[in-house]
Amino acid sequence: MKTVIPVDLPQNQYDIKIATDGLQYLGAWLSAIGKSGKVLLVSNPVIFKHYGDTAIESLKAAGFDVCQCILPAGERYKTLRSIEKIHDVAFTNRLERSSTMVALGGGVIGDMTGFAAATSLRGIAVVQVPTSLLAMVDASMGGKTGVNHPQGKNLIGAFHQPSLVLIDPNVLATLPGREFRAGMAEVIKYGIIWNEDLFDQLEQAQRLDQMRYVGQALLHDILKHSCQAKADVVSQDEKEAGLRAILNYGHTIGHAVESLTGYKLVNHGEAVGIGMVAAGAIATAMDLWPQTATDRQLAIIQKTNLPTKLPENLNINDILPTLRSDKKVKAGKVRFVLPKRIGAAFVTDQVTDDIIRSVLEEMF
């Protein structure tokens, strides 16, 4: 199975290739988009052990001169220090403006490699080879790159579009179940905010909690619909001036939950799942979305075996100030993405603290 999704941006056009065994064609496809010369491959030790050889052999076979930077795995290493390590390898190996960085890993590796490429020689090409479901359907596309700052997640960053996104579903074979479910949270998001057909497919599936229950055909469809949704939204609003903000559905409360639990207890996808439950309930509390829709969303999240409750030790009094420190704040007002029907969402700054509080109180 192979699907190519073109992404059309004013100054950047690139393809998202979804292809079984695609990793073997990394070098050939890089050549096909006109790249040659030096490649810096960035990965983490676990992913590199599984897929590093395949990637490097493919690149070398296509004539690339490959160097590598292996960074420790985990969100807590998503810092400017790691970017410095990538820069060190890049400049010691004399990368040129025509060189390419390849991100082989999950969202953390993708965000960091993208940012390192954005800030090397004032911007060199980056190719995203996501290895987690979350990165495949979200982080690898759209050009958001960056690292965390002690004051908040992704505060340091830049927009830098990839030259190619290569998604090989095979690499999900080694993805831990919890990571798979985390990625499914973003898939469910696209069903709610953009594609009712995707939502229906998810609703009809027996189980969504492990890859082996999902099956190759549905997985390919999930990847295709999710990537197309993201490509549609990003094409219409590259720099998040308006529409693109709907991709943050579930992320307002989600980011606060991640931040307040120190990015440890709850992972990003789980936090987004919790955030979607909250956003759905807020929309229902404001009479913008029927209770039945909130229930249908909840059923899919439960079928994925994602948490739907707030972590027990969380204090609601901490959540509201944390929301205000989010970078999506505009003139001090917290902006929420709320569903208006299944397949469509909108952005509002009209959610009161009282509503947020009463919804969250029901979520323990």
Next chain:
Amino acid sequence: MKTVIPVDLPQNQYDIKIATDGLQYLGAWLSAIGKSGKVLLVSNPVIFKHYGDTAIESLKAAGFDVCQCILPAGERYKTLRSIEKIHDVAFTNRLERSSTMVALGGGVIGDMTGFAAATSLRGIAVVQVPTSLLAMVDASMGGKTGVNHPQGKNLIGAFHQPSLVLIDPNVLATLPGREFRAGMAEVIKYGIIWNEDLFDQLEQAQRLDQMRYVGQALLHDILKHSCQAKADVVSQDEKEAGLRAILNYGHTIGHAVESLTGYKLVNHGEAVGIGMVAAGAIATAMDLWPQTATDRQLAIIQKTNLPTKLPENLNINDILPTLRSDKKVKAGKVRFVLPKRIGAAFVTDQVTDDIIRSVLEEMF
């Protein structure tokens, strides 16, 4: 005297305002381009002592909420560490996407503030208020931002256009003579590569080595012609795909001289002056430029009291490998900008090591 030079880029339009006493209008002009809310002013201790109060009062009078980050002066502090300090102040003060950074200083402050703005919240607005002649005619325009890496100058960086460039010639009153002459090197460059009228004006001037000999009227003309030249070139080639490379006239040898002397003995403008002498001689050696033109260029550089010889302790055997580590290298070939007549230049990778060596040997 007041001149406004519009810069037209595909996705960015902004003005360069050259105005006596313009610093007093910083706040008003920021409002005029639609800015409001928080401003982070970045400066160094010397400049801040002279002009910080005027800038801050102007911003506050226009209703801005101002915080500041004062960084030590000097090229050796142009590092990722300084960027982290700007980020810390920015995020501690909860800057938002609609906030603005203002760079009040020379090229180092301008490059760092621009890069910090480029990498904060994936890009916020920056206003350049250059206080050195070099920054006024070069670094503050065109959107090149960045910091140095142990492997080379400006290797870490991004393109990020300013929202406004405010040039107040009054602030040059406190500029040391050596810094003034360094800025004149870039002015002379524009005469050679772009504007024959500017070259003629410089040729007719009695002395160019100190501001008080230049006078207000000629200074305004110099600023106007230089900024217009840079705006012309950058508008035609924002991302340095082709034409923009001619702005690197004198910079190929210049960067090597700076790098090999540890960025201490020779400043950037002086290095560019030396680089222009070398590039002129190379063009003459290759029969591309008459000896008389090389002599006329040399006379203006001498009249500015800029060095025209290589530092004594420099070893020619070190220069060639250093040229190859420059980020302008493409497929391993060193690219030179050479003059073809006064007012026009071109880029070539056809300069042989033998020619470089023989020209440099004559420059001790």
